[in-house]
Amino acid sequence: MSKFEVSKDSKIFVAGHRGLVGSALVRRLRAGGYVNLLLRTRQELDLCDADAVHAYFRKERPDVVIDAAAKVGGIHANNTYPADFIRDNLLIQQNLIDGAYRAGCGKFVFLGSSCIYPKLAPQPMREEYLLSGPLEPTNEWYAVAKIAGIKMCQAYRRQYGFDAVSLMPTNLYGPGDNFNLENSHVLPALIRKFHEASLAGADEVVIWGTGAPRREFLHVDDMADATAFLMETYSDEAIVNVGTGEDVSIRELAELVGTAVGFKGALRFDSSKPDGTPRKLLDVSRLSDLGWKARIPLKEGIGSTYAWYLQHQDDYRG
Template sequence: MGSSNHGTTVDSFLSNQSAKVFVAGHRGLVGSAIVRKLQQLGFTNLLLRTHAELDLTRQTDVDAFFAAEKPQFVILAAAKVGGIHANKTYPADFIAINLQIQTNVIDSSYRHGVKKLLFLGSSCIYPKFAPQPITEEALLTGPLEPTNEWYAVAKIAGIKMCQGYRLQHGFDAISGMPTNLYGPYDNFHPENSHVLPALIRRFHEAKVSGAKEVVVWGTGSPLREFLHVDDLADGVVFLMDKYSGLVHVNVGSGKEVTIKELAELVKEVVGFEGELVWDTSKPDGTPRKLMDSSKLAELGWVPKIALKEGLVDTYKWYLENVKQ
């Protein structure tokens, strides 16, 4: 039955629970959530390889893996990621490693007969001053955020590679662009974590040490969008099952929260009793960053995990898994 070149998948992903599914990057925040979701749905044949077992930057190794294992579906969640500091320090790594991983995986998938591939990007592919909320059409309409240009350019190349292989070879490669994600297996490192895990850690440490106050940078006025990683995993499965098209698809919650509201919510979830102080001498960053996920909503998918519920879940995971 398979899928035709017109992108109408007759044989749905969800009806293929015994099919070999290669989840690249299965130990990360995103990959681990996708694995949990697929296991819940009854997929029994997941192909998982650690970095030590398969180095995705090595073309011959990737090709040999595909030749031997012949996966039918591929979800590409492997990437080199990091915060502003890492991007500034290792620009060569961010462009080279990401280009190598995605080029090797997408090309081998096509050449070894994969039925469908989903490539995951990031909202940082969009221009720094893209109109809000950011639609898929904003791609390549203006300059990128200078701090993570190298990572963003690699991710844009991945989208374009999926499109190129679809146009030239009829290969069913699609792309999804998630908004800011959070949840189990996030990076809670004190120096290079993102805003939400950083807040969880700081409020927790303040609670444990009995501190009187927690100081947060800026005014708390910028608006941000967050999506629980289990919602993303659900969206990924939905796209694998229902979507086949040239254009990448935004995957967001469509809900905005100010950094102030976020900090208050984290304080409440963690149970920190002290004072929350804003250091307004520090910069705020971009005033607003919201993705337009109406394309995905029109296809019939909406997120299910409310922010507070998701924060409770994430804090519970932090307590059980992150060494104090």
């Protein structure tokens, strides 16, 4: 099949444009000279409603669809709402993939997650490790949905010649992140915890787990840049990992956040709480071979994310 050639005036629909990844994508695409972005809020277009999605795509005829829409959350949210996570994510991606294909879309970019890989996959995780072992139980509902999205993109490529590609980002963070302690990921949760502890003059911050698990973190602006790069240059059914190729322990991450916030107290790790996957580091050699590398160091990224949080912290009170 021939690769769809994206141009600066291509009509690009960014699903989930108000989220962490979607908003970064909009910034990156506009900075890159893309002038024809199609954007709809959840109130304007319910991505779980197949009829609404198909009707919108038939009307607008997007050239490119980027699926940055998903129901996401950390360990607590995945454990508490497993039905919501598998149902909503399956509906969103099915409606977008099938709707885009039927409307004659030229390119589809599906954004997955590193949680698709087995809990005990060899490290760093290569793309071919997909479906090679059991998933991490605390987020398997989300992971199964994302795996189904990958396979749907591959199936539509094989059967219909649909130029759909799948990108697997590592843990993302940055401006626009979710800092709600009930359902946020580890890095924004730590930023808020340390900030509030610092304001309160607390002696310590309690952190879930042992602090031993290792995680990789990619700034969302780097993710947006990689997505734009692959949208323009990549066309294959093979999935592509997107990350830095470097990781830190949760303890090291907490120390970095504490330093950025200026917290002077102690760290206490609550080992009665689950650690999740022992290590999650992506092998990014495929992406590197294609010509892209991350540019924002973790320390710098945490600092700028904390600065963003300070400007928006009123949104997370209560």
